[in-house]
Structure formats: C-alpha cells, structure tokens
Amino acid sequence: MNTSDNKALVQHIHAELDKGNGQAFIDSLADDASWTLEGTTPWSRTYAGKEAIREELIKPLFAQFAAPYASKTERIIAEGDRVVVLFSGDVPTKAGKRYNNRYCYVYRLEGGKVKELTEYFDTALVQQALEAPPAAAHAG
Template identity: 90%
Template sequence: MKHTTQENKALVAHIHSELDKGNGQAFIDSLADDARWTLEGTTPWSRTYDGKAAIREELIRPLFAQFAAPYVSRTERIIAEDDRVVVLFSGDVPTKAGKRYNKRYCYVYRIEGGKVKELTEYFDTALVQQALEAPPAPAHAG
C-alpha cells in the first residue's frame, strides 16, 4: 500500500516530536527490518548501516553510550514530497569525555509501507571527529 506524502510526513513528524522529548523509541519502532542508514562524510562513523539490528547495535548503542545526559533534539523544519521526507534539526548534549556535542543535522528519509526504509544523514563531520570517539569495528569487519 502506497502512503501519501501527508502520511509519510506525519510519520516523520511523530518520530521527531518524540525525539524532541528525548524518546527514541518511536524512531526505532518506525524502522523497517531491512532499513539502511547512511552517514555521509569520511568520519569513522560514516558508512551505511544495513538493517535495523545493525543500526541499533553498531550506530545507536555505541553513540549514545558516549553521552553524559539524555539526548534531546530540536526539530526546525520538515519538508515532504512523495516518499521522501527531509528534516532539519539540532541537538546538544555533553559527552562523558567532557566535550560538547552540539550538532545540526539534515535527515533525508525514504518511507515505504509506513516504515523508514532509507535514511541519509548529513551532519558536521568536523564536530564528530572532535567530540566523539570512533565506534567499535562492525562485527562483520575482517
């Protein structure tokens, strides 16, 4: 079943309204099992995370383990057309290493069947290099 632009935008608006409250569960629940999340750039975090399990275990868990406080975002704008939804937002959280992680983002979602199928993240790569420790190597890396 093809969802409308308005339905896709409403899904992403719900995800980000929850993220703005510090609740990431709506985001996790919205991911398709075979979702792909690509972090652009050349940081140690930059790559495509394939599948909901990899997104949780290789990206979200090690990232949030570095934060010294709950992460809360601030959504600024949501723009939608067909199956694509673009979100501009920011967040600010101290890391356990005592650094400030005040990041601005642009997420480009592709929604399929009411689930997040693809997500491309554009972000401040210099800040990531400065504020975060590199993630552990993926389990399948050899």
C-alpha cells in the same frame, strides 16, 4: 501512504525525539532499513538492517553521552516517499566535550516504515567530540 501520511509519521518521530524518546524512531524502522552517515568520519558508512543500526550505531553512539540527548526539530519538508528534516541536537559527552550538531535527515518511507535514511551533519564536530566506534562497528 501518500506525502501527507509520510510527513505525519516523520513529524511524530521527531516530536518524540525532541522529548528524548527514541522509541518511535526505532519502531518506525523497517527490518531491512538502511542508514547512511555521509562524510569520512569513523562513523560514516551505511548501516544495513534495523539490528545493525541499533547495535553498531545507536548503542555505541549513545554510550558516549553523559546525559539524555536533546534534539530540536526546525523544519520538515515532504514530497512523495521522501521527507527531509532539519534539526539540531545537544548533549555533553562522558569525555567532557559538547556534541551540539546540526543535521539534515533525508528519509525514504515505504509502507509506513523508514526504508532509507541519509544523514548529513557537521563531520568536523564528530571528529572533535566523539570517539571512534568500536572496531566491530566497521564490520558492515
């Protein structure tokens, strides 16, 4: 896949995320994908493998949300196997806090799948608005 193909795949993923549909993102993950959340929050680490991403990151995170997560993609830049996405999201938590974060995702694609994802975000907001993940999530 070339730069254009990689950018088109990520554009599709984020167009679906902006509609509240995360299935395209899940479907795009390679089985051995890794997702690194930068920073020093309780959530910050590398989640290795599609199953760990779903079970240790996505499920416990979305369990804290009181409504569907709404994202808004602002810009997508691609070069070779790397695609960078700037976007924001907003959702109320079940604890009554507002989780309105801004993100920079750096994707590395391989063979039409997301192989690596590095996420940069407002770590202070994570600490303020989200509860720490379950202890089992720290197993990786």
